[in-house]
Amino acid sequence: MHRLTIVGTGMGDGETLTRQAERAIEEAEFLIGGRRLLAPYPDKPHLVLDRNLDQAVAYIADHAGNQRICVLVSGDTGFYSYASYLLSRLPQGVEADLVCGISSLQYLCSRFYLRYENMAAVSMHGRRGALLSTVSANLHTFVLTGGGFRAQDVCRLLWERGGGGLTVYIGERLGAADQRLLSGTADELRRLSFDDLTALVVENPLAGRAYPSEEGLCPPLLEEDRCADLTGGDMVLEMAARVRGEALCLTEQPEKVKERCRAWGRYNIEPVSREALPRPLDAVYAGEDQAELLLELLEANPRMRFTLTGWDRERCRDLARELEDRGISFRCFRRSRLNREFQEEDGLYIFCGGGIPQ
Numbered sequence: 001m002h003r004l005t006i007v008g009t010g011m012g013d014g015e016t017l018t019r020q021a022e023r024a025i026e027e028a029e030f031l032i033g034g035r036r037l038l039a040p041y042p043d044k045p046h047l048v049l050d051r052n053l054d055q056a057v058a059y060i061a062d063h064a065g066n067q068r069i070c071v072l073v074s075g076d077t078g079f080y081s082y083a084s085y086l087l088s089r090l091p092q093g094v095e096a097d098l099v100c101g102i103s104s105l106q107y108l109c110s111r112f113y114l115r116y117e118n119m120a121a122v123s124m125h126g127r128r129g130a131l132l133s134t135v136s137a138n139l140h141t142f143v144l145t146g147g148g149f150r151a152q153d154v155c156r157l158l159w160e161r162g163g164g165g166l167t168v169y170i171g172e173r174l175g176a177a178d179q180r181l182l183s184g185t186a187d188e189l190r191r192l193s194f195d196d197l198t199a200l201v202v203e204n205p206l207a208g209r210a211y212p213s214e215e216g217l218c219p220p221l222l223e224e225d226r227c228a229d230l231t232g233g234d235m236v237l238e239m240a241a242r243v244r245g246e247a248l249c250l251t252e253q254p255e256k257v258k259e260r261c262r263a264w265g266r267y268n269i270e271p272v273s274r275e276a277l278p279r280p281l282d283a284v285y286a287g288e289d290q291a292e293l294l295l296e297l298l299e300a301n302p303r304m305r306f307t308l309t310g311w312d313r314e315r316c317r318d319l320a321r322e323l324e325d326r327g328i329s330f331r332c333f334r335r336s337r338l339n340r341e342f343q344e345e346d347g348l349y350i351f352c353g354g355g356i357p358q
């Protein structure tokens with residue numbers, strides 16, 4: 001079996017390189033890595049990694065038998081690293097040794113005196129919705145920027161969703177001589193410009209605060225659902241807490257929705273107008289005023305899960321007939337409400353449906 005070493009180089013400045021990593025690089029006969037990480041070793045034969053990941057794998061396949069090859073990765077090998085890509089594509093007959101390094105998460109947290117045992121992490125190379133839902137659910141979210149989405153874009157997105165007052169801790173070119181450390185509100189920092197090589201932490205003091213929604217009224221949601229509250233009300237707060245992406249809120253008053261988001265520390269809510277409502281959707285919450293829109297959405301996705309609540313018996317009966325005619329599966333319940341004197345008031349009709357064909 002031939003061996004290959006993958007080394008986490010810390011911040012790539014030499015200062016944060018472990019002794020073990022230093023030794024592995026010294027003993028290597030050939031280095032593979034990004035230009036920044038190779039810069040301190042100009043005399044070693046090397047291959048510059050850019051978008052040529054396949055070329056690197058091919059080189060390893062051809063030379064691991066007669067050369068000590070060392071692959072340099074930034075930060076640690078186990079944290080959003082090229083190391084995982086390489087490990088999943090190691091040529092036959094080659095085994096890798098990993099040398100761990102100091103990750104950008106550890107380094108940045110130490111600069112700002114932040115603890116990270118409960119910190120969530122997301123990469124902006126992924127979906128932006130994951131950032132907003134993670135921020136909404138966690139006191140601290142560590143964010144790797146890049147892939148065309150820089151620190152100022154993260155701050156702008158938070159600000160757009162009512163999170164302009166959230167504190168953000170930013171580390172640019174960590175470990176380098178021109179390292180920049182800045183903290184401030186998302187609103188302040190969205191106006192600046194940051195390098196691709198930047199990481200940050202968002203602090204949301206209201207994270208995970210439970211919204212006291214009426215039990216059982218939220219349609220069943222899966223993490224990846226495209227969901228919407230058509231009433232423009234508060235059910236969207238509950239939906240946002242359950243999905244991994246974003247929950248849509250149909251409203252003509254986006255500023256009012258933003259205010260609610262701020263009050264509850266939820267930033268993965270997108271106010272949309274009726275015209276901008278995307279189709280198909282996976283799940284919606286509606287009131288009797290949106291019965292017509294609900295039927296329209298069910299045309300785009302007959303398996304869409306929904307809850308509709310209404311007080312008007314006639315309108316609810318019409319809706320039930322319409323759903324039956326269209327072969328949409330549903331159940332209708334009635335739930336009474338207690339007034340302040342604890343007397344029962346009129347019942348609320350609750351339609352739960354979709355998901356499976358009738």
Ligand SMILES: C[S@@+](CC[C@H](N)C(=O)[O-])C[C@H]1O[C@@H](n2cnc3c(N)ncnc32)[C@H](O)[C@@H]1O
Nearest residue numbers: 075076079103104144145146173174197198199
């Ligand atoms: C592919 S990820 C690699 C993460 C790395 N494995 C780690 O443990 O930090 C690349 C991203 O990490 C962050 N990063 C890595 N090194 C950094 C540094 N020296 N300064 C700031 N951010 C850095 C940036 O967000 C960059 O876009």
